[in-house]
Amino acid sequence: MKLLKTTFLTALLAMFTLAVAAQMQDPVHFKVSQKKVSPTELEVIFTGRIDKGWHVYSTGLPADGPISATLHTEKAEGVKAAGKLSHRGKEISQFDKMFGMNLRYFENSVTFVQKFKIVGKTYKVSGYLEYGACNDENCIPPTQVEFAFNGEGPADAPEAEETTEAEATDTTAAAAMAGADSLQTDTAAVNAQGDLWKPVIDELQNFNGGDTGSSRSWIYIFLMGLVGGFVALFTPCVWPIIPMTVSFFLKRTKDKKKGIRDAITYGISIIVIYLALGLAITAIFGASSLNALATNAVFNIFFCLLLVVFALSFFGWFELTLPSSWTNKVDNKASSTSGMLSIFLMAFTLTLVSFSCTGPIIGFLLVEVSTSGSIAGPAIGMLGFAIALALPFTLFALFPTWLKQAPKSGSWMNTIKIVLGFIELAFALKFFSVADLAYGWGLLDREVFLALWIIIFGMLGLYLIGKLKFPSDQGNTDAMPVPCIVLGMISLAFTVYLIPGLWGAPCKAVSAFAPPINTQDFNLYHNEVEPKYKDYEQGMAAAAAEGKPVVVDFTGFGCVNCRKMEAAVWTDPQVADKLNNDFILISLYVDDKQPLDKPIEVVENGRKRKLRTVGDKWSYLQRSKFGANAQPFYVILDNKGMPVAGSYSYDENIGHYTDFLNTGLKNYKK
Known part of the structure; x- marks a missing residue:
């Protein structure tokens, strides 16, 4: 028992540590070395390894773009910079609509090299490389990689002299930076802020811990699988098989209890088969690969095409079937065996026979689950699907009289297939949109996406009220039932709702x-939100004076996803009204290059760190107070600097962001 308690507490501690560490991201790992190319030439080499899904921006990007890789030389004795910082590796160039420029960056690995000319008998050189890195959801603040090297130069060289920083530093940064010798510590500037700078990592984690996003995600995936299984039940490939299979088990033996037991075993076998499929998907692709699918453009295009194929299959253009030899072999094997194995093989036969109807539903489920970021998603989704599929076999075996009351097979099952086809076609556009945004094609801007959805759901509404027919409906002259007409009216109403978009x-x-609203070329609606303050202390003082809670927005001039949130979420009327009237909005730019009046020296993780710019100060505030370093990052505080809700990162769902604001406002008023 003691060992069990120890293990449990260790697991809880590990989960808490991981939860805190998840907000502190370190996706790029640099090693620094020096190489003497000749007696008079030196190279300082920065070799970087970049985590999957992240990218590091190249050198020499325009000033109004993301953070460029830049070398800052603080001390240079006996050396002079020879040229600018260069790069080695596969540079990717891609046009970004948000910045209106070509962005150049590196993935997986990069090497930056700065050459120096040795002009003294000995040399000393020190400084730091500054770079920016982003993925499809977050950016980290400008990050520094420090270096300090010394050595001997040519014997006939003059005595070393210290060069000025302007001679050794990229000209774009030289004017903004002060030399290391003139750096003054001013930790009092931070300590004087008192409670406003007090770390609240534990308090914030308590709020975030109550928001069991992972658990909700698993529940959502399970429910989605359950719904998919129930839908699959009412397809022509499954529903007619249920009464025949249940009758077979009840009649194969005079012992009714054994018949019921066999039917329950049959249902459990269905669950085992589909659960194994979900586990196999996870094992084959791996957790990291499944998480990467959410933003991988190639996979999203593949998923789009896959769903289009499934939709066309449901429309009746062709039928997806597995080789008949597979079904025959499994069926023959089931007939020649007995006991539990025969029942399991019968369940496997059902899986193969019903594939033409269940395959597209399973495919749609796995596509959605695979891009949800959940490691165990496929297994959880398949468990829900299998339980729904197996449930009627078990229930009808336990209560045989229910079979008489069950609806008979008919044209209504074909209607379900057609409706599913429209839904899969609509969701196919969602996955194409991800690839379109990733590559910057501009093929599926927001208005194009909405126009296609208007057509899809408009045609779905016409089909449900009986004004549109498919080849599989030609023999059916009956009027559409009332439930279909009601659903058709809802679909048409949804179509009308989309038109103003x-x-x-x-x-x-x-x-x-839909794609973010900033992709829309023709937009008559404008409701931008501007932060009232861009200084933390000033904003907090104003909030205390007005008695309002604070939304602290950690952002960056070069943060693409920050701009997306502002364009797609902050322009919503309800969100804009709350940010403008109910809160004091403070936007802190972690890449602001304006030098501090007095540089600040702080101790972080046991190491001294120099805060030279305004952006350095706000980045340190985010790390030290909130335990996070990625942007965008939003947190709601009271007037004493304490959180009143969990943090919020990149998520363009307006409903989620509105709930985040409402929760903070409600807790503040308490």
């Missing part, structure tokens, strides 16, 4: 699926 209306119901 073509001119820039928020259409919050589809904000999680």
Whole structure:
């Protein structure tokens, strides 16, 4: 028992540590070395390894773009810089609509090299490399890699002289930086802020811990699988098999209890088969690969095409079937065996026979789950699907009289297939949108996406009210049943709801699926939000005077996803009204290059660190007070600097962001 308690407490501690560490991201790892190319030439080499999904920006980007890789030389005795910082590796160039320029960056690995000419008998050189890195959701603040080297130069060289920083530093940064010798410590500037700078990592984690996003995600995936399984039940490939299979088990033996037991075993076998499929998907791709699928453009294009194929199959253009030899072999094996194995093989036969109907539903489920970021997603989704599929076999075996009341097979099952086809076609556009945004093609801007959804759901509404027919419906002349007509009216109403979005209306119901509003070329709707303060202390003082809570927005001039949040979420009327009227909004730019009046020296993780710019100060505030270093990052504080809600990162879902603001406002008023 003691060992069990120790293990449990260790696991809890590990989970808490991981939860805190998850907000502190360190996706790039640099090693620094020096290489004497000749007696008079020196190279300082920065070799970087970049985590999957992240990228490091190249050198020499325009000033209004993301953070360029830049070398800052603080001390140079006996050496002079020879040229600018250069790079080695596969540089990727891609046009970014948000910045309106070509962005150059590196993935997986990069090497930056600065050459120096040795002009003294000995030399000393020190400084730091500054770089910016982002993924598809976050950016980290400008990060520094310090270096300090010394050595001997040519014997006939003059005595070493210290060069000025302007001679040894990139000209774009020289004017803004002060030399190391003139750096003054001013830790009092931070300590004087008192409670406003007090770390609140534990308090923030308590709020975030109550927001069990992972658990909700698993529940959502399970429910999605459950719904998929219930839908699959009512397809022509599954529903007619249920009464025949249940009758077979009840009649194969005079012992009714044994028949019921066999039917339950049959249902459990279905669950085992589909659960094994989900586990196999996770094992084959691996957790990291499944997480990477969410933003991988190639996979999203593949998923888009896959869903289009499934939709066309449901429309009746062709039928997806597995080789008949597979079904025959499994069926023959089931007939020649007995006991539990025969029941399991019968369940496997059902899986193969029903593939033409269940395959597209399973495929759609796995596509959604694979891009959800959940490691165990496929297994959880398949468990829900299998339980729903196996449930009627078990229930009808336990209560055989229910079979008489079950609806008979008919044209209604074909209607379900057609409706599913429309839904899969609509979701296919969602995955193409991810690839379109990643590559900057501009093929599926927001108005194009909405126009296609208007057509899809408009046609779905016409089909459900009986005004549109498919080849599989030609033999059916009956009027559509009332439930279909009601659903058709809902679909048509949804179509009308989407139409104003073509001119820039928020259409919050589809904000999680449609491209961000900044991709819209024709937009009559403008509701920008500007922060009232860009200084933490001034903003907090104003909030205390007005008695309002504070939204602290850790952002960056070069943060693409920060701009997306501002364009897609802050322009929503409800969000804009709350940020402008109910809160004091403070935006802190972690890449602000304005030098501090007095540089600050702090101790972080046991090491001294120099805060030279305003951006350094705000980045340190985010790390030390909130335990996070990625942008965008939002937190709601009271007037004493204490959090009143959990933190919020990149998520363009307007409903989620509104809930975040409402929770903070409600807790502040308490």
